[in-house]
Every structure is written in C-alpha cells, then in structure tokens.
Amino acid sequence: xxxxxxxxxxxxxxxxxxxxxxxxxxxxxxxxxxxxxxxxxxxxxxxxxxxxxxxxxxxxxxxxxxxxxxxxxxxxxxxxxxxxxxxxxxxxxxxxxxxxxxxxxxxxxxxxxxxxxxxxxxxxxxxxxxxxxxxxxxxxxxxxxxxxxxxxxxxxxxxxxxxxxxxxxxxxxxxxxxxxxxxxxxxxxxxxxxxxxxxxxxxxxxxxxxxxxxxxxxxxxxxxxxxxxxxxxxxxxxxxxxxxxxxxxxxxxxxxxxxxxx
Numbered sequence: 001x002x003x004x005x006x007x008x009x010x011x012x013x014x015x016x017x018x019x020x021x022x023x024x025x026x027x028x029x030x031x032x033x034x035x036x037x038x039x040x041x042x043x044x045x046x047x048x049x050x051x052x053x054x055x056x057x058x059x060x061x062x063x064x065x066x067x068x069x070x071x072x073x074x075x076x077x078x079x080x081x082x083x084x085x086x087x088x089x090x091x092x093x094x095x096x097x098x099x100x101x102x103x104x105x106x107x108x109x110x111x112x113x114x115x116x117x118x119x120x121x122x123x124x125x126x127x128x129x130x131x132x133x134x135x136x137x138x139x140x141x142x143x144x145x146x147x148x149x150x151x152x153x154x155x156x157x158x159x160x161x162x163x164x165x166x167x168x169x170x171x172x173x174x175x176x177x178x179x180x181x182x183x184x185x186x187x188x189x190x191x192x193x194x195x196x197x198x199x200x201x202x203x204x205x206x207x208x209x210x211x212x213x214x215x216x217x218x219x220x221x222x223x224x225x226x227x228x229x230x231x232x233x234x235x236x237x238x239x240x241x242x243x244x245x246x247x248x249x250x251x252x253x254x255x256x257x258x259x260x261x262x
Contacts, residue, residue, distance in 0.1 A: 001243045002032035002259075004250040005224050007094075007128060007155050007176055007203035010058070011036060011043065011050040014207040014218060023054050026221035032247070034221060035203075035254060037061040037094035037128045037155075040068035041079050048087075056258060061091035061128055063116055066098040066109045073108050077115060084123065090254045092120040093128025094155065097141070100132040110141055117145040120152070126253050127152035128176075135163045142170070153253065156180065156205050161191055168195055174253055176203040179211030179219060182230045189234040197235050197242065201250045202228055 005026075010019055026034070036047055036058055044062075051058045064073070064080050083089075095116045097109045120127045129152060131138045142150060151172035157164075158180055167173055177200055181188040192200065202224055204210075210219035211226040232242040244262060251259055 001030050001240055002247060003030055003202065003224060003228060003243045004033045004035070004247050005031055005204050005206075005221055006035045006153060006201045006250050006254070007178070008034045008036055008206050008221055009039070009208075010034060010206060010221060011046040012039075012207060013046075019050055020053065022220055022222075023057065027057070029222040029225060030243075031221055031224065032057075032259060033250075033256065034058050035061065035090060035128075035250075037091065038063050038080070039065045039094065041076050044080070044083065059090040059254065059256060060087075061093040062089045063091075063093045063095040063128070064112055065094050066096050066113065066130055067101060069105050069109045069112050071108075073105075073112055077112055081119065084119065089125065090256065091126045091128050091152065092116050092123070093126075093152075094130050095127060096130035096155075097134035097137045098130060098132045099134045099137070106137070110137065113138070114141050114145050117141065117150060121146065121149045126255075128155050129153065130155055131159075135159055135166070139166055151253070153201055155203065156209065157192075158186075158188060159191070161194055164191055164194055168199070174199055174201045174249055176201050177227060177231055178203045178205050179209045179215070179223065179227055181234070182211040182226055183215065184212070189230070192231075193234060197231075197237065197245050198249060200231065200246055201253065202231065202242075202246045
C-alpha cells in the first residue's frame with residue numbers, strides 16, 4: 001500500500017531539525033508522496049529546501065494563505081506570483097477565505113483568493129482551498145471566477161451536509177479528510193457518507209489536527225494511517241481499498257505523473 005498525503009506543512013519550524021528523519025519514517029510507514037502547500041512569503045525558501053532534498057517524494061504548491069492576508073497583501077501576492085514561472089508546482093495553495101479568527105480583511109481575502117483562482121485557470125493547476133466559517137463566501141468566489149474552469153480540493157473539510165452538497169455539484173473538486181474525522185465529537189463520518197469515496201483524498205495538515213490517539217500533539221506524516229483507518233470503517237471498505245482509491249484520486253488531481261497509479 002502506498003498512501004499519499006495531499007496536504008502537509010513538514011517544512012515549518014515546528015519540525016526542526018527532524019524533517020529528514022520524519023521523511024524516512026513516512027516512507028517506511030508506506031507513504032509515497034507529500035503535497036506541500038505554501039503559507040506566505042516567509043515559508044517559500046523553507047518549502048523549496050525540503051523539496052530539493054527529497055525530490056520525487058515532496059511536491060510543492062504556491063499560494064498565499066488567507067490568514068496571512070493583511071494590508072501588505074498586494075506586495076505579498078506579487079512576490080508569490082513571481083515564483084510561478086521559476087520552477088514546477090503541483091497546485092495553487094494554500095488559498096481561500098478564513099473568517100474564524102478575524103473578519104477585518106474579508107474584502108482583501110476575497111480579492112486575493114479570486115486572483116489566485118485566476119492563476120490556477122491560466123496555469124491549469126489544481127487549487128487547495130482553505131475555508132473556515134466561510135463556505136458561502138468561498139462558493140461565491142468560485143462561481144464568480146468560473147467554477148467550471150477550476151479543479152482542486154476543499155482541504156480539511158469540516159462542513160455540514162449542505163456544504164457537502166454544494167461541493168458535490170462541483171464535479172472537478174475533491175474533499176480532503178484529515179485527523180478531524182477521528183475526533184470524538186466530530187460528525188464528519190456521518191457527513192461524508194453522503195458522498196462517494198472517489199470524491200475523497202487523504203491529508204494530515206501536519207503539524208496541525210493530529211488524529212486520535214495523538215490528538216493535542218504535533219501531527220506527523222505517518223499519523224495519516226489513523227485517518228485512513230477511520231475512513232475505511234466509515235465506508236465499510238478495507239484499508240487497502242481506501243488507500244488505493246484515494247491514491248488514484250490524488251495522483252490524477254495533482255497530475256503527478258512519475259508515480260505508478262496503483
């Protein structure tokens with residue numbers, strides 16, 4: 001079984017100086033690839049360094065995270081866009097709208113999100129969407145820019161059935177499931193049963209959202225197996241089937257061509 005983690009921030013300082021060791025542990029556990037979304041201008045060099053050390057295992061994305069959008073957003077966006085022609089990326093991300101922490105820059109967040117959606121159309125790249133307490137706003141921007149031209153993943157999906165129904169209307173979008181599905185009070189298992197396993201990709205969002213029994217600790221790539229086990233029990237499928245199906249979903253979505261499809 002070769003599992004793909006579609007959303008991981010292993011390059012962050014939270015993992016210093018253990019990044020290379022954790023890559024080895026991840027590979028030994030059966031993980032075949034990590035997709036690494038950028039956060040902002042301060043994380044680009046760290047992400048690139050990790051990807052350069054572990055080619056054919058780490059795959060970078062480029063984008064500006066919504067919680068990093070502030071009064072300097074125009075310069076940050078320009079600096080990030082400049083990287084898109086300099087090396088290969090496998091997605092535009094992590095982008096979106098987050099109204100959980102602060103609604104001050106909603107207008108700017110929407111502007112930045114929509115600009116980056118346009119990049120994804122121009123470059124034919126998937127988007128990794130972060131949305132927290134902002135599903136209506138995110139859907140509004142997707143349809144405004146052109147939902148039919150876009151494809152990608154709703155990373156760390158924690159929405160309700162109504163949110164899921166809206167995503168199900170978007171044929172070219174997946175939902176990213178992580179450790180939240182293992183939390184005791186989470187209703188995520190019940191919610192995602194309303195969609196097909198072919199709509200799902202797996203992720204950690206490490207260092208955040210570690211699954212049970214590691215909840216509250218720093219999340220690590222190898223912990224994704226606990227999420228995979230919970231998804232398998234949710235759908236009444238074998239672990240092997242879930243790993244195989246979500247692997248195919250991820251490889252096709254992110255256009256990773258140097259990995260065997262099964």
